[in-house]
Amino acid sequence: MLTKTPRGSSGKNHLLERGVMLWRCIADDFEQMIMIGKHDNGARLPAESEIATKYGVNRHTVRRAMAELAARGLVYTERGSGTYVKTDKLDYPIGQRTRFSEIVAAAGHEAEGRLQGHRLEPANEEVAQRLGLNVGDSVVRLEIVRASDRVPISVATTWLSAERYNDAGKIYRQARSITRTLDHYGVTGYRRKWTRISAAFTDAVDAGRLRLSVHRPILVVESLDVTAGGEPILTTRGRFAADRIALIVES
Amino acid sequence: MLTKTPRGSSGKNHLLERGVMLWRCIADDFEQMIMIGKHDNGARLPAESEIATKYGVNRHTVRRAMAELAARGLVYTERGSGTYVKTDKLDYPIGQRTRFSEIVAAAGHEAEGRLQGHRLEPANEEVAQRLGLNVGDSVVRLEIVRASDRVPISVATTWLSAERYNDAGKIYRQARSITRTLDHYGVTGYRRKWTRISAAFTDAVDAGRLRLSVHRPILVVESLDVTAGGEPILTTRGRFAADRIALIVES
């Protein structure tokens, strides 16, 4: 008769985990298949209706799963055509002139920087040393999420001397770019002095901000930017979604 | 004003993952804390109302999370008193006389065996060799979930020769015990001939049956049971929740 589908009963939904929504299970299933390489980059996924019948699920539920995958940057959809796998990583060159907006724009994508929060705090040993300050000196701390085509690429914590850049937070909120924020202070030709790259896994907070699951790999990029004259301006600790970018170091 | 709490908005629920129910997130959070050792065995958890305010959540939601933890066998609750951590593992001795019901009963718990399914199938090379049959000979295959105090302990696949034990499935469904099923065939003094122990992680199917998350550790126990005279009776491939039992091998 098939009048009711009690959902938790039994049947074909072998991937249903208690307390996890159906669309999330389907999305995770596709993520795994894509990551394993079951779908090549650029390949078209089956039609939504086809996936729906395969999972024994309504098409709307599949659409939700696909929206999740798109938000994670794993696929993109074209109306009337289909949904396509997108696993190629954004090349992110690390050099003297390392500017997120420029790099993303050069790759033909739309760059975006959102300030999550800012505050004044005393410099710890690490930050003080990098910026040439004394421990405890006041510094501005910015938390910024950067995205390419609306897909989060990195979360970064940035510190600047509060003495010189006291209002950096407010200015960034308008400027939405570090380069334009520094323009405001008359700093134009800043350059990267050094970059330190390591790896880790997402914690709950960064996972949320990057729209990743917990325990996904991230590239940790610490750096120091200085003026043309070599004066320290800012130091950052960025966490990049390793599934979405590749750091390029020329030498 | 705080009239509405739109849930997804922001705020204190730092552990909320999109597509995962609140109670599940809380349960997972506690599981992790317990596994890490933040709560000793036998320790009392905070009162439900206290946990509720700490997470900024209704008490009912906490109760759901606690019910989940109880189902996973990580805690037990005592009305009027509190909820207590239970991380001690069931000692499961492997010897000549290895009977699930007896072992669990001896430890003061209630044993239970539920037949998930049974069918006839041709013996593969492995099974045929163990049972002294030819490849392709018909064998009875049973899928059994075993629990102690309603907490799933293991899932096991058992093969018996169909020639002699053709109706083992139907009989087990009544008897709910391998020992009593074999009694039915007049086999009384069977004994364990060998046991092979390895380790793996849960797949989606076993995770569901064992009420575990995927990628939790399991002990894989393969074995052969024989009659008092040494004739092969049955061979099994059991997957035991490594969080809930410890295998004891005397020598």
Place this chain on the structure above:
DNA sequence: CCAAGTTGTCTAGTAGAATAGACAAGTGGG
């Protein structure tokens, strides 16, 4: 251009998640 196939959007209904509050039933300490 047309037709088949695909994604996007809308409406509507059902079941379950989460909230809120109240009270019963049980425990434990003074």
Place this chain on the structure above:
DNA sequence: CCCACTTGTCTATTCTACTAGACAACTTGG
């Protein structure tokens, strides 16, 4: 024993996940 505290259970309400169906907007290949 009594009282403070805890878990268990009930009712009611709101919001969302999921289902169902229909149609519009769009792409693609013949």
